[in-house]
Amino acid sequence: MIAGAHPRTEPFPAGPSPFIPVPLTQGGEGRRAFRGAAPCSGLVPEDRRFPRRPGEFRFPLAPPPPPPAFLRPAPGSRLPVPCPLPRAPGSRFPAPGSRLPAPGSLLPAPCSRLPAPCSRLPAPGSLLPAPGSLLPAPGSGPGDAAALLPGVTGPPARGPRSAALRQRPPPAPAPGQHRGRGADVRLFSAVRRAGAKGTRGNPDVRKKFLTVRVAKHWRRLPREVMDVPSLETFQVRLDRCAGRIPEAEAVLDLLEKCPEHQKKGGFPVIVFEGLDATGKTTVTQAVKDTLNGVLLRSPPACISQWRTVFDDEPTLVKRAFYAAGNYILASEIAKASTQAPVIVDRYWHSTAAYTIATETSGEVQDLPPVQDEVYQWPEDLLKPDLVLLLTVDPDERVRRLQHRGLQKTKEEAELEANNLFRQRVEESYRRMVNPACQEVDASPSKEEVLKTVLQLIKKHCAF
Ligand SMILES: Nc1ncnc2c1ncn2[C@@H]1O[C@H](COP(=O)(O)OP(=O)(O)OP(=O)(O)O)[C@@H](O)[C@H]1O
Numbered sequence: 001m002i003a004g005a006h007p008r009t010e011p012f013p014a015g016p017s018p019f020i021p022v023p024l025t026q027g028g029e030g031r032r033a034f035r036g037a038a039p040c041s042g043l044v045p046e047d048r049r050f051p052r053r054p055g056e057f058r059f060p061l062a063p064p065p066p067p068p069a070f071l072r073p074a075p076g077s078r079l080p081v082p083c084p085l086p087r088a089p090g091s092r093f094p095a096p097g098s099r100l101p102a103p104g105s106l107l108p109a110p111c112s113r114l115p116a117p118c119s120r121l122p123a124p125g126s127l128l129p130a131p132g133s134l135l136p137a138p139g140s141g142p143g144d145a146a147a148l149l150p151g152v153t154g155p156p157a158r159g160p161r162s163a164a165l166r167q168r169p170p171p172a173p174a175p176g177q178h179r180g181r182g183a184d185v186r187l188f189s190a191v192r193r194a195g196a197k198g199t200r201g202n203p204d205v206r207k208k209f210l211t212v213r214v215a216k217h218w219r220r221l222p223r224e225v226m227d228v229p230s231l232e233t234f235q236v237r238l239d240r241c242a243g244r245i246p247e248a249e250a251v252l253d254l255l256e257k258c259p260e261h262q263k264k265g266g267f268p269v270i271v272f273e274g275l276d277a278t279g280k281t282t283v284t285q286a287v288k289d290t291l292n293g294v295l296l297r298s299p300p301a302c303i304s305q306w307r308t309v310f311d312d313e314p315t316l317v318k319r320a321f322y323a324a325g326n327y328i329l330a331s332e333i334a335k336a337s338t339q340a341p342v343i344v345d346r347y348w349h350s351t352a353a354y355t356i357a358t359e360t361s362g363e364v365q366d367l368p369p370v371q372d373e374v375y376q377w378p379e380d381l382l383k384p385d386l387v388l389l390l391t392v393d394p395d396e397r398v399r400r401l402q403h404r405g406l407q408k409t410k411e412e413a414e415l416e417a418n419n420l421f422r423q424r425v426e427e428s429y430r431r432m433v434n435p436a437c438q439e440v441d442a443s444p445s446k447e448e449v450l451k452t453v454l455q456l457i458k459k460h461c462a463f
């Protein structure tokens with residue numbers, strides 16, 4: 001976060017490596033140093049580099065490309081006046097019940113960014129809803145909070161990639177999994193089965209039971225969070241907001257350079273997870289030094305300068321950014337693990353755990369149930385050999401946070417202020433599966449924690 005901030009870690013005493021030494025090292029700076037810096041700008045084309053603070057600059061350096069042909073008006077036709085939809089009095093939204101223009105007409109810029117009421121209507125891939133269709137009242141429809149967020153829903157923004165993404169068939173479901181929409185279908189069928197057993201011969205009871213269970217789940221997690229995660233899902237989501245957030249386009253450009261379905265090399269890949277200030281930076285640095293390994297982190301250095309932009313976005317956009325970072329990181333892991341052991345400071349489990357905890361409220365009992373699909377690893381994301389979850393007694397963690405004295409992220413402030421949020425993040429980590437986390441008590445001294453961690457690595461990873 002603060003470029004050039006003081007180092008986050010104190011060095012471990014140097015010692016002989018218990019593993020085969022590999023003469024390759026990389027990384028080693030405290031992760032905060034990467035926030036706000038542009039460490040691998042070489043990867044980013046010159047016209048895609050952005051200044052580091054959000055608000056300094058919000059539009060691409062080049063003028064925006066002309067709208068695709070299908071959005072342009074027919075020759076000789078008159079452009080509509082700035083917003084053809086009548087506004088509700090005192091509102092930025094069209095009045096409920098107002099009629100939409102004919103399909104194919106050009107939505108001018110201000111209207112094309114209209115949130116929920118407009119963006120929810122078109123069928124996937126279609127330009128506009130049927131002529132004369134009625135706009136729903138703002139906020140109506142299923143309790144899908146995400147659908148009400150600008151830039152989260154609606155057709156992808158623009159460009160040839162958008163068209164390609166739109167034309168691609170939806171990703172095939174995993175074996176035994178329902179397609180795409182996922183959670184609602186899956187949950188519904190699960191409840192149907194339970195209802196059928198417990199309420200045989202009493203359809204009224206079943207009806208009530210179904211309604212209550214499904215509605216409750218919808219309120220807790222937006223459907224998009226429950227969607228089966230895949231590279232394509234996150235590309236589509238970033239593409240949808242690329243017109244508004246130029247950095248999303250830059251992330252997509254980097255993603256396109258990463259081969260799909262990355263495979264791990266012959267060396268072990270070990271991930272460290274945990275709440276902020278549990279000692280990940282400290283221990284990952286020490287393990288990397290001990291094993292002569294490569295240290296990588298999520299989000300990877302080449303996109304971390306845009307964190308501040310995405311951290312201020314709605315959860316689903318933010319999650320798409322961090323998830324995209326994981327796929328870019330996967331290609332770095334694939335390459336590095338052909339040369340040396342790879343130590344990773346945060347990966348998919350962090351993206352999932354923070355999203356789940358942010359999108360839920362209340363106590364850990366209110367999280368999606370154990371074995372829910374939200375705790376699954378994405379099918380198309382390179383898997384590590386071992387994931388170690390560092391946990392620390394809450395008081396000790398607060399002491400470490402204070403000792404560190406760095407500027408806090410929104411989540412860190414939330415973790416400090418909101419005990420329930422902290423518990424939800426940690427419990428979500430614990431519920432992750434395939435691969436699951438191995439919990440390590442990181443409350444003891446740095447030397448003891450390193451010893452424990454090295455023993456676990458020796459036990460679980462082949463060298
Ligand atoms: N085992 C330990 N005992 C005492 N202090 C520790 C221990 N491990 C780390 N610390 C100290 O706690 C603070 C936070 O550690 P560190 O930066 O490694 O945590 P982190 O998990 O990487 O945090 P973040 O996720 O926010 O980057 C630092 O000041 C560090 O020196």
Ligand SMILES: Cc1cn([C@H]2C[C@H](O)[C@@H](COP(=O)(O)O)O2)c(=O)[nH]c1=O
Pocket residue numbers: 031032276298299322323346347350351352354355409410411412
């Ligand atoms: C990787 C990742 C991070 N975050 C958020 C959650 C935490 O508050 C900070 C941690 O960042 P740090 O560099 O380790 O201090 O970032 C997230 O929400 N999702 C992610 O995937």
